[in-house]
Amino acid sequence: MKKAIFPGSFDPLTLGHCEIIEKATQIFDEVIVAVGNNSDKTYKFSIKDRIRFISDEFKNNKKISVENYDGLTSSFCKKMEVQHMVRGLRNPADFEFEKKIALFNKKLENIETIFLLTSPENAFISSSVVREIIENNGNYKKFVPGSVKF
Numbered sequence: 001m002k003k004a005i006f007p008g009s010f011d012p013l014t015l016g017h018c019e020i021i022e023k024a025t026q027i028f029d030e031v032i033v034a035v036g037n038n039s040d041k042t043y044k045f046s047i048k049d050r051i052r053f054i055s056d057e058f059k060n061n062k063k064i065s066v067e068n069y070d071g072l073t074s075s076f077c078k079k080m081e082v083q084h085m086v087r088g089l090r091n092p093a094d095f096e097f098e099k100k101i102a103l104f105n106k107k108l109e110n111i112e113t114i115f116l117l118t119s120p121e122n123a124f125i126s127s128s129v130v131r132e133i134i135e136n137n138g139n140y141k142k143f144v145p146g147s148v149k150f
Contacts, residue, residue: 004027032082044131
C-alpha cells in the first residue's frame with residue numbers, strides 16, 4: 001500500500017490545498033493530511049479548527065486521514081512509516097523553496113517528495129492572503145471549500 005503525507009499549516013484550508021489532496025489520492029492508496037503545529041508561529045485558526053476543516057471536507061473519502069504533528073515533517077514521516085511526501089506548487093518561486101526542503105528531507109529520513117501542480121484557477125490562492133481577506137471582512141468563501149466555517 002502506497003502512502004503519502006501532505007503536510008502544511010492549512011490556516012485555513014484553501015481550494016488549492018483541496019486540489020492537491022485530490023490529485024494525491026489518484027497516485028497513492030492513502031494520503032495523510034498532516035497539520036503542522038509550530039509554537040513559534042501565530043495561527044488564525046486553532047489546530048482543532050484546522051483539523052475539522054479538513055476532516056469535514058474529506059469525510060467521504062476513505063483514502064484521506066488527518067493527523068497533527070509537532071517538530072520536523074521528516075521525523076513525522078518516519079514515525080508514520082511513510083516514504084513519500086506530497087507538495088503543491090503554484091509558481092516557480094514555490095519550486096525553488098520546496099526543492100531545497102525536499103533535498104533536506106531526502107538526506108534526513110530518505111523521504112521522496114512528489115511535486116503536484118495546482119491549476120491556473122487555484123495557482124494564485126495562498127492561505128496568508130485568505131487570512132488577510134478574512135481579517136478585513138472580505139469575501140473569503142471564493143477561495144476556500146465549504147467546510148471552512150467559523
